[in-house]
Amino acid sequence: MLLSWTSAQVRAAEAPLLADGVPLMQRASFALAGAVARVLRERRGRVVGGSVVLLVGPGNNGGDALHAGAYLRARGADVVALAVAPRVHDEGRAALEAAGSRVVVVDEDGVAAAAARAAGADVVLDGILGIGARPGGLTGVAGALVARLSARDDERGPVVVAVDTPSGIGVDDGSATGTVLRADRTVTFGAAKPGLLLPPAARLAGELEVVDIGLDLPGRPAIARLEGHDAAALWPVPGPAAHKYSRGVVGVVAGARRYPGAAVLATSAAVLAGVGMVRYLGDVADLVVARRPEVVAGPGHVQAWVFGPGVSPEDAAQRRRIEHAFDGVLHRAEPAVVDAGALELLPPRVPAHVVLTPHAGELARLLTARGHRVDREHVEAHPLRHARLAHELTGATVLVKGHVTLVVGPDGAAYAQSDAPAWLATAGAGDVLAGLLGAMLAGRAADVADDPSLAAALAAAAALVHGRAARTANPGGPVTARAVALALPETVAALLGADASRPTVGWTAGSTARATTGPTATAPTTGPTTRSADGPGRGGRMGR
Ligand SMILES: NC(=O)C1=CN([C@@H]2O[C@H](COP(=O)(O)OP(=O)(O)OC[C@H]3O[C@@H](n4cnc5c(N)ncnc54)[C@H](OP(=O)(O)O)[C@@H]3O)[C@@H](O)[C@H]2O)[C@@H](O)CC1
Numbered sequence: 001m002l003l004s005w006t007s008a009q010v011r012a013a014e015a016p017l018l019a020d021g022v023p024l025m026q027r028a029s030f031a032l033a034g035a036v037a038r039v040l041r042e043r044r045g046r047v048v049g050g051s052v053v054l055l056v057g058p059g060n061n062g063g064d065a066l067h068a069g070a071y072l073r074a075r076g077a078d079v080v081a082l083a084v085a086p087r088v089h090d091e092g093r094a095a096l097e098a099a100g101s102r103v104v105v106v107d108e109d110g111v112a113a114a115a116a117r118a119a120g121a122d123v124v125l126d127g128i129l130g131i132g133a134r135p136g137g138l139t140g141v142a143g144a145l146v147a148r149l150s151a152r153d154d155e156r157g158p159v160v161v162a163v164d165t166p167s168g169i170g171v172d173d174g175s176a177t178g179t180v181l182r183a184d185r186t187v188t189f190g191a192a193k194p195g196l197l198l199p200p201a202a203r204l205a206g207e208l209e210v211v212d213i214g215l216d217l218p219g220r221p222a223i224a225r226l227e228g229h230d231a232a233a234l235w236p237v238p239g240p241a242a243h244k245y246s247r248g249v250v251g252v253v254a255g256a257r258r259y260p261g262a263a264v265l266a267t268s269a270a271v272l273a274g275v276g277m278v279r280y281l282g283d284v285a286d287l288v289v290a291r292r293p294e295v296v297a298g299p300g301h302v303q304a305w306v307f308g309p310g311v312s313p314e315d316a317a318q319r320r321r322i323e324h325a326f327d328g329v330l331h332r333a334e335p336a337v338v339d340a341g342a343l344e345l346l347p348p349r350v351p352a353h354v355v356l357t358p359h360a361g362e363l364a365r366l367l368t369a370r371g372h373r374v375d376r377e378h379v380e381a382h383p384l385r386h387a388r389l390a391h392e393l394t395g396a397t398v399l400v401k402g403h404v405t406l407v408v409g410p411d412g413a414a415y416a417q418s419d420a421p422a423w424l425a426t427a428g429a430g431d432v433l434a435g436l437l438g439a440m441l442a443g444r445a446a447d448v449a450d451d452p453s454l455a456a457a458l459a460a461a462a463a464l465v466h467g468r469a470a471r472t473a474n475p476g477g478p479v480t481a482r483a484v485a486l487a488l489p490e491t492v493a494a495l496l497g498a499d500a501s502r503p504t505v506g507w508t509a510g511s512t513a514r515a516t517t518g519p520t521a522t523a524p525t526t527g528p529t530t531r532s533a534d535g536p537g538r539g540g541r542m543g544r
């Protein structure tokens, strides 16, 4: 599990170490120099002679860049620092100068020349702002320089390495307004920061490397990202005594004569995810059973529900079925996925074992219907804030679909999953996710009843499996929703085969035996780890 901590948490963890004279900046900048040296070796075979331009702001973030520059100069790199503030970190500057490099202060007249210089480097180190940044992007000379640099489209432009965070993102809220230099790689210190995992800023961070500088980060992390072994530990794996009813039955209310495909996709995904049984309720049972003969048409006992794919809220028959089924959700603690058209049928308050799965547009509609007028663009700019608002207003666990899928649950639990290729943005993919998550909830319905916060972890795990299934279906190329569903058995097998045994610890204390509901409270800083903050596949160089 990749955990992130707010700037205030990181500062609080740094304070006692700094008071004891622990050389945190030296640790950070040494590791940073190592990361840049690796980039130089990858790009040109060696560090000696590689050109590195440091963009240096006024604070300690600039200090990190200057110290790293000194280490790189000592290893034979050609380093120059472009200061975008009148004053820069004194010790860092002295270290760089002692190593034989210069600090050039850039003023308004020098922006064009500075941008050209940076554009010609092998590596640009963005040390303008770190966790001390006010959100809203870069302004002044820094903003002008970065705007020029970002506008270039050079084939062999520099690799941009962000120091701690891409400068100017909302470090704690993931906002990305104004001018920010998009990084190919972010080397972050002590722990990941929320803005490196959250959309839209996560898209600007590139590959993420977390460097251990010895911080002790107690308490609750801000945002978590599940990894494969976390999802494996959450998966409902049948034991030898299992039978189809003990494995869980999922009831799917989906589809209509006009939208039969959604019913086929949601039921198919549930079957292929490996649930005990799928019951279908709706008007296209003939089609569903023809495409998926494993599905049982008609009502009966279920452990969990999927409501809404291909359902129009005006469809009186489907509406009745969903309203009737909500009785079990509210009074018998049956977990449910509420998707698409069923979002408009949601009762005013529901328990956290109800998982809403809107995309940004549907979330905007849901919030507007509850008196918080907001449009899709605004939700996309601040998805975490709006997911939290939807959770507060409804009580439900909220999964917001997108390039990074967010999940918000009770007790502040928040996950940001970045597992899917953009190819997954295709009609019907959401129906597959709904069926898949319904199967997981049915398989762990008893655990969810004991600990409703487990629903958020299962939803995050479903997003991970969904994204991986898209990659499995056709690595690096287009996928259909049907192909994603068909890839589920192989994806789950690979996940469980890779590592199903590593336990994780609950977000809340006292989780159920296999219930691994969330992040541990221990720091994730066990040596540098490289993770993709934005998934593979983005264009490597600046300006593309
Ligand atoms: N403590 C340590 O030993 C360690 C710290 N570490 C490193 O330190 C970094 C944090 O350093 P930091 O606290 O100095 O803040 P930093 O991000 O450099 O910026 C602050 C300066 O920027 C200014 N400013 C802010 N927003 C602005 C804006 N939008 N536009 C323009 N200016 C703006 C702000 O001005 P002010 O708000 O005061 O007016 C202030 O002058 C951290 O990310 C990590 O890299 C690591 O080495 C580990 C050990």
Ligand SMILES: Nc1ncnc2c1ncn2[C@@H]1O[C@H](COP(=O)(O)OP(=O)(O)O)[C@@H](O)[C@H]1O
Pocket: 340, 359, 400, 401, 402, 403, 404, 405, 420, 421, 422, 423, 424, 425, 426, 427, 428, 429, 430, 431, 432, 433, 466
């Ligand atoms: N840019 C993107 N990159 C990766 N995944 C995406 C992107 N855009 C959307 N997705 C995923 O594709 C799916 C689309 O779901 P949805 O919008 O509900 O489609 P539908 O209603 O047609 O089924 C979601 O799982 C979402 O997370």
Ligand SMILES: [K+]
Pocket: 061, 126, 127, 128, 129, 130, 162, 163, 164, 165, 166, 167
């Ligand atoms: K930075």
